[in-house]
Amino acid sequence: MQRLHSTRIMATPKLTLSSASAKCIRCANRVPVVCLFSNLTLALFKMTVGWLTHSKGLFADGIHSFCDVIGSAGVIISLKISGKGADEKYPYGRGKIEFISCIFVYSVLFLVAILILASAIKHLIQGNLRTPGILSLFSALVSVFANMMLYRLATCAGKAMNSPAIIADAKENKADMLSSVAVIVGISGCYLGYKYSDALAAIFVGLIIMKTAVTLGWKAIQNLIDTSIPVEKIKLINKRILTIEQVKRVSYIKTRRTGGHYQVDVEILLSPNLSIRDGDEIAQAVKYKIMNISNKISDVIVIKACEQPNAKTNNILNKKAEKLVFSEQS
Amino acid sequence: MVNVFQMKCNNCDACLTRVGWIGLALSVFVAAFTIIIGLMNNSKALMATSLCAGIDIVTAIIIILGLRLSGKSIDLKHPYGHGKIEYLIVGLVSILLIVSAIILLIASISSIYYHHKGPDQWITLTAALVATGINEIKHRYAKCVGLHFKSPAVLIHAEHARVDAVSSAAVAGGVICARVGLHFVDPLIAIFEVGHILKASYKMLLTSVKNLMDVSVPKNVNHYIREIVSEVKGVKEINYLKARQIGQEIWIELSIIIDPDLTIIEGDTIANNTRNNIFNKLDLVGNVQVQYLATAA
Numbered sequence: 001m002q003r004l005h006s007t008r009i010m011a012t013p014k015l016t017l018s019s020a021s022a023k024c025i026r027c028a029n030r031v032p033v034v035c036l037f038s039n040l041t042l043a044l045f046k047m048t049v050g051w052l053t054h055s056k057g058l059f060a061d062g063i064h065s066f067c068d069v070i071g072s073a074g075v076i077i078s079l080k081i082s083g084k085g086a087d088e089k090y091p092y093g094r095g096k097i098e099f100i101s102c103i104f105v106y107s108v109l110f111l112v113a114i115l116i117l118a119s120a121i122k123h124l125i126q127g128n129l130r131t132p133g134i135l136s137l138f139s140a141l142v143s144v145f146a147n148m149m150l151y152r153l154a155t156c157a158g159k160a161m162n163s164p165a166i167i168a169d170a171k172e173n174k175a176d177m178l179s180s181v182a183v184i185v186g187i188s189g190c191y192l193g194y195k196y197s198d199a200l201a202a203i204f205v206g207l208i209i210m211k212t213a214v215t216l217g218w219k220a221i222q223n224l225i226d227t228s229i230p231v232e233k234i235k236l237i238n239k240r241i242l243t244i245e246q247v248k249r250v251s252y253i254k255t256r257r258t259g260g261h262y263q264v265d266v267e268i269l270l271s272p273n274l275s276i277r278d279g280d281e282i283a284q285a286v287k288y289k290i291m292n293i294s295n296k297i298s299d300v301i302v303i304k305a306c307e308q309p310n311a312k313t314n315n316i317l318n319k320k321a322e323k324l325v326f327s328e329q330s
Numbered sequence: 331m332v333n334v335f336q337m338k339c340n341n342c343d344a345c346l347t348r349v350g351w352i353g354l355a356l357s358v359f360v361a362a363f364t365i366i367i368g369l370m371n372n373s374k375a376l377m378a379t380s381l382c383a384g385i386d387i388v389t390a391i392i393i394i395l396g397l398r399l400s401g402k403s404i405d406l407k408h409p410y411g412h413g414k415i416e417y418l419i420v421g422l423v424s425i426l427l428i429v430s431a432i433i434l435l436i437a438s439i440s441s442i443y444y445h446h447k448g449p450d451q452w453i454t455l456t457a458a459l460v461a462t463g464i465n466e467i468k469h470r471y472a473k474c475v476g477l478h479f480k481s482p483a484v485l486i487h488a489e490h491a492r493v494d495a496v497s498s499a500a501v502a503g504g505v506i507c508a509r510v511g512l513h514f515v516d517p518l519i520a521i522f523e524v525g526h527i528l529k530a531s532y533k534m535l536l537t538s539v540k541n542l543m544d545v546s547v548p549k550n551v552n553h554y555i556r557e558i559v560s561e562v563k564g565v566k567e568i569n570y571l572k573a574r575q576i577g578q579e580i581w582i583e584l585s586i587i588i589d590p591d592l593t594i595i596e597g598d599t600i601a602n603n604t605r606n607n608i609f610n611k612l613d614l615v616g617n618v619q620v621q622y623l624a625t626a627a
Binding site for chain 2: 088089090091092094096097099100221224225226227228231252253254255256258265270271272273274275276277279280301302303304305306
């Protein structure tokens with residue numbers, strides 16, 4: 001489900017590296033669509049078979065695949081909304097809808113995981129355990145193979161394109177595969193006489209869903225409330241800015257995410273006697289330095305200022321900005 | 331209601347920290363009180379009231395925690411402050427409100443099927459009226475605090491209390507109607523009430539989502555800021571103005587065009603004047619970031 005944050009990059013047709021062949025580019029652009037539809041088919045298939053053969057594990061695994069589908073669908077819908085871009089009503093664009101849909105999806109997932117756990121535990125306690133039909137075992141095997149193929153496809157495309165987003169996609173499919181393997185173990189256990197093993201597999205899958213929901217939901221909340229990118233990256237930005245000689249000091253660097261991209265606000269201190277025209281040129285240079293760090297940075301706002309020890313005492317911005325300056329100023 | 335609830339006190343800051351706790355205490359009281367009387371008299375409507383009060387307890391706890399978190403000032407990890415947590419709270423509470431509306435709906439539909447006539451309806455009536463009174467007091471208090479601080483989280487707390495007040499008033503009305511012999515009125519009122527709650531919570535959910543998505547401040551505020559900025563000496567043109575609401579405060583990002591031949595120190599002075607003008611003429615401004623350029627980029 002890391003895809004929620006990554007598909008954006010794949011959806012925008014920016015994959016035009018010279019090193020990869022045209023065939024690879026076409027393949028890489030197709031990977032998200034292929035994954036979406038195969039996961040949808042797998043989810044419906046596993047849920048139906050799980051229901052018919054009374055296999056709790058397979059049913060939970062079906063829901064696990066369905067999570068991916070909802071996640072990808074959420075990304076596609078929110079991309080459509082955020083694709084409208086910035087206007088008078090939303091001056092920062094609509095990218096944050098992505099995080100909101102994330103939180104919604106993961107809250108639902110969390111509840112579903114609780115239901116899966118509750119039902120499995122209830123059956124374990126009541127001892128109402130039925131051995132799943134043999135069809136469920138084959139379905140889980142199909143799921144393992146399908147996910148393995150998706151994994152290999154995504155890894156190949158990701159490595160060819162050197163795209164961390166597609167590699168994250170591949171890892172997601174690997175996790176799905178492992179979850180199906182757990183289901184196979186659970187169902188085989190039932191046939192070997194351990195009647196509770198299918199319910200245990202369901203609990204295992206439920207816990208995986210819960211963990212994903214909590215980690216990714218928390219990440220989305222962090223981004224919604226405008227949390228900064230990691231301090232190491234800010235330090236890198238700071239270092240890059242200071243390679244420009246005319247910049248005396250960086251007074252603050254503020255970052256936040258809008259959708260899949262970062263917005264960066266920096267204030268640089270220049271010589272007080274410089275003209276605004278020259279200052280603008282330095283600011284442009286700073287902007288390009290920062291933009292070059294990552295293609296995830298969508299906008300950089302460079303504020304020019306100069307050192308004014310006395311004049312700014314009643315300036316709330318600067319009082320607040322003091323806390324944004326880290327000790328390592330070079 | 332007596333004028334006492336509209337009075338302004340001198341110490342509003344104390345109210346902001348107090349409002350959650352008062353809400354919590356009153357909700358616990360109402361919940362306990364209505365569930366006991368509801369169980370004693372087998373009144374479904376009162377039990378629904380009590381369930382809503384239970385959800386109120388959750389709301390109050392969320393408000394207490396949320397206000398504490400969103401009150402934290404700016405730091406390295408949160409360069410834009412913690413104000414947005416308030417809108418997360420609003421979203422969460424509005425979803426809880428929808429849940430309480432659904433509970434009310436289920437309770438009223440089930441009361442159509444089982445014509446429950448409590449053995450002692452006067453006590454139900456009294457309990458419902460007491461719950462109405464308490465919720466109304468809570469509503470007015472929270473609204474006073476919320477409006478003073480322009481805090482969306484406290485305002486939704488107030489709205490929640492009002493919904494509870496109306497729903498317990500509906501219970502009282504239903505009891506009176508039942509005594510006169512109009513048994514179908516109670517569930518009808520409740521269903522009407524559900525519509526009301528759903529509309530209110532939908533509106534609040536929308537506010538929350540819009541502000542989490544960095545919606546611009548209303549057009550008239552935007553226009554007012556533009557007016558303030560264009561009055562400042564030295565500002566030739568406004569390149570762009572982005573203003574959004576972060577919790578209780580407005581955060582403004584501004585880009586102005588000034589004479590290219592001025593020096594940085596003169597530009598700084600213009601920027602500072604602009605900033606101070608906005609701070610002086612507009613309430614609850616969190617931050618103003620002014621970028622000055624020679625030409626629009």
